[in-house]
Amino acid sequence: MKFFIDTANLDQIREANALGILDGVTTNPSLMAKEGIKGNEAVLQHYRNICEIVEGDISAEVLGTDFNTIIEEGKVLAALHPNIVVKVPMIKDGVKAIKWFTDNGIKTNCTLIFSAGQAILAAKAGATYVSPFIGRIDDSGWDGMQLISQISSIYAVQGFKSQILAASIRNANHIIDCAEAGAHVITSPLDPILGLLKHPLTDIGLAKFLEDAKKM
Ligand code: E4P
Secondary structure: OEEEEEEOOHHHHHHHOOOOOOOOOOOOOHHHHOOOOHHHHHHHHHHHHHHHOOOOOOEEEEOOOOHHHHHHHHHHOOOOOEEEEEEEOHHHHHHHHHHHHOOOOOOEEEEOOHHHHHHHHHHHHHHOEEEEHHHHHHHOOHHHHHHHHHHHHHHHHHHOOOOOEEOOOOOOHHHHHHHOOOOEHHHHHHHHHHHOOOOOOHHHHHHHHHHHHHHO
């Protein structure tokens, strides 16, 4: 399972990358705004900066909602760096655009997936990645992990090539459950990734070893 970090914060991207387990980055307009990135040129430069830090797929989201605008924006984003993946929302023109990008050799991440039907459409259009938002599904009283399992079964039965990119991760258990449910990729903020490190018995065991080492 690949690990992406879900942030536009360069320090956090550097910290995750330094762990040596990072395979890519996802961003979205909310995450870019949170970092105070304003204006088209600043946004494009920020994507270039991220590509300089991480050797892996970097999702950059289009803002247009009609076919022509999505295509024009996507071409500009894809030209920034060979590792850019154009992130396109799950809307009718988004599906059409994903098919166009697929036919023209541009990688895509279909975002805002909340149902198996949407995941099937995105896969049919040839999306490289399909992003179900599990945390937001949990927040709304449904079961995000159940959707990951369902999409995983459908893709296996049908032989779809799209990778399931579990998004909207809220905690370390989400990452573990995604691994079990068949997600090909998780994209997570830094804290849940670091949360995987933690176990109280590790801390107790290490303290004891270090204490006994003094007697060696
Ligand atoms: C996915 O690519 C999105 O950026 C992200 O995972 C959304 O997560 P949120 O629900 O925490 O905003």
